Structure formats: C-alpha cells, structure tokens
Amino acid sequence: MFVSLRTTFLVIAALTASSVAPAKVNPAAEPLIAEGSNAIPAAVAAIPIPAEVASDLLNAPEANLPTASANAEADDDVAPGASLSEAVAQLASTEAGSRELECLAGAIYFESKSESLQGQLAVGHVIANRAASGRFPSSYCGVVYQRSQFSFVRGKSMPPIPRASRDWKEAVAIAKIVDRELRPSPVGKALFFHARRVSPGWRLTRVATLGNHVFYR
Known part of the structure; x- marks a missing residue:
C-alpha cells in the first residue's frame, strides 16, 4: 500500500509528541491561571471529602500521639517510692521553668545550699507555708x-547565681518537689526560721531544729 510522504511525517510527529520530555520555560507563554483570576483549572480542582472519611482521618491513631511537651512532663515524673535523693537527681536542672519556681529555688539556694537535702526541703516548705497561710503574700515571689x-x-x-553549679541544680529540684508536694514538710507548718548561731528571742512556737536552722510557727 502506498503511503504518502506527508502522512509519514504526521505519524512520526504524533509518536514523538507522546513521549515525556522536560518542559521548557517560555517567557511569552500564557500563565496556567490568568492574572487576577481566582478560577482553578478543572484538572486540579479540590475534591470534597465525605464527612465520615474526614472523621476517620481525624480520629486516626497518629492524631492522638502525645505532644513533645506532654512527653517532657512524663519524663519529669518521679517514680512512686523514690527517695528524696533519687527525686532530686531526677529533677535537678539549671532551669526552674517559671518565675515562681525561680523565686522559690533562689530562696532555697541562698538560705540553705550548705544544708542537707532534708534541710533544704524544710526551708522550701517554709516559703510554701507562708504563701498558703493568708498572713503573707500569696505567691513564692511575693x-x-x-x-x-x-x-x-x-x-x-x-x-547572681552560678547556674551550672550542683547547689543550684539541687535547689531547683527541691523547689519542684515542694511545689508538687512530692514530700511532706519535715518541719510541719513552720513559718519562720533562723540560723542556730543567733538567738532573736522570738515569742513563737518552736517546731524543730534541723541542720543549722531552728524553725517556728
């Protein structure tokens, strides 16, 4: 069968056009969407998702994974039955986490950094007792x-506080323990204390002597 030269060229052109080739940018070409138009070409139009399908997607297990902050809080939990030293080791940090805890940790640091952990706990509880008493400001910073x-x-x-020091990290841990009420106060509801080396002559009820401090309420 005789095939004209023109037909042959048309067949070759059609086959070439069907192959995939990199697109070339032509500055003079018309944009896919006309400027100033909000119309979306039908080929990329959004397809509505049925309500039941959307609900399944939202309730998928991945959507309920704990957030990073939730995981951080979980890592900060102290195991039940942990000793005071174990709790301090887990909660020790250079950052208190809030201004209120910063104030509480600062008081513990400056008043009792040379004391035992129990002595530091006692000082921290005096600050907390005052804040809860109604007789003093109602916040740690106050x-x-x-x-x-x-x-x-x-x-x-x-x-200034050397925040990389062990004393500061311990004070931060004690502040968290007091704030979360993870350990009872070793000095009950004491609201006052002074160093053993002084005798202020307070007319208060003496509660306990712990380390280098005497506690009263």
Missing part, C-alpha cells in the same frame, strides 16, 4: 521579696 524578710534580697533582685 514571700521572697517581701520587705525585710530575707537578707539575701537586694531591693527587688537576688545576687
């Missing part, structure tokens, strides 16, 4: 910065 209460306070600030 208690710590109340005028003429703590000698380490200078106006509205504390001296």
Whole structure:
C-alpha cells in the first residue's frame, strides 16, 4: 500500500509528541491561571471529602500521639517510692521553668545550699507555708521579696547565681518537689526560721531544729 510522504511525517510527529520530555520555560507563554483570576483549572480542582472519611482521618491513631511537651512532663515524673535523693537527681536542672519556681529555688539556694537535702526541703516548705497561710503574700515571689524578710534580697533582685553549679541544680529540684508536694514538710507548718548561731528571742512556737536552722510557727 502506498503511503504518502506527508502522512509519514504526521505519524512520526504524533509518536514523538507522546513521549515525556522536560518542559521548557517560555517567557511569552500564557500563565496556567490568568492574572487576577481566582478560577482553578478543572484538572486540579479540590475534591470534597465525605464527612465520615474526614472523621476517620481525624480520629486516626497518629492524631492522638502525645505532644513533645506532654512527653517532657512524663519524663519529669518521679517514680512512686523514690527517695528524696533519687527525686532530686531526677529533677535537678539549671532551669526552674517559671518565675515562681525561680523565686522559690533562689530562696532555697541562698538560705540553705550548705544544708542537707532534708534541710533544704524544710526551708522550701517554709516559703510554701507562708504563701498558703493568708498572713503573707500569696505567691513564692511575693514571700521572697517581701520587705525585710530575707537578707539575701537586694531591693527587688537576688545576687547572681552560678547556674551550672550542683547547689543550684539541687535547689531547683527541691523547689519542684515542694511545689508538687512530692514530700511532706519535715518541719510541719513552720513559718519562720533562723540560723542556730543567733538567738532573736522570738515569742513563737518552736517546731524543730534541723541542720543549722531552728524553725517556728
């Protein structure tokens, strides 16, 4: 059968057009969507998802995975039955996590960093007892910065703290333990304390002597 030369060229052109080749950018070409138009070409139009399918997607197991913050809180949990030293080792940190805990940890650090963990716990509970008593400011920072209460306070600030030190990390841990009520107060509801080396002559009920401090309520 005779095939014309023109037909042969048309067949070759059709076969070539069906193959995949990289697109070439032509600055003069018309845009896919005309400028100023919000119309979406039918080829990429959004397809509505049935309500039951959307519900299944939202309730998929992946959507209920705990967030990073939730995991961080879980990692910060102290195992039931852990000793005070174990709890301190787990909660020790250079960062208190909030301004209130910063104030509480600061008071523990400056008033009792040379004390045992139990002695530091006692000082921390005195701050917490004051905040809950109704007789003092109702926040840790309010208690710590109340005028003429703590000698380490200078106006509205504390001296610099070496945050990489073991003493500071322990103070942060004790502050968290007090705030979360993970350990009972070793000095009950004491609201006052002083160093054993002084005798202020307070007319208060003496509660306990622990380390280098005497506690009263």
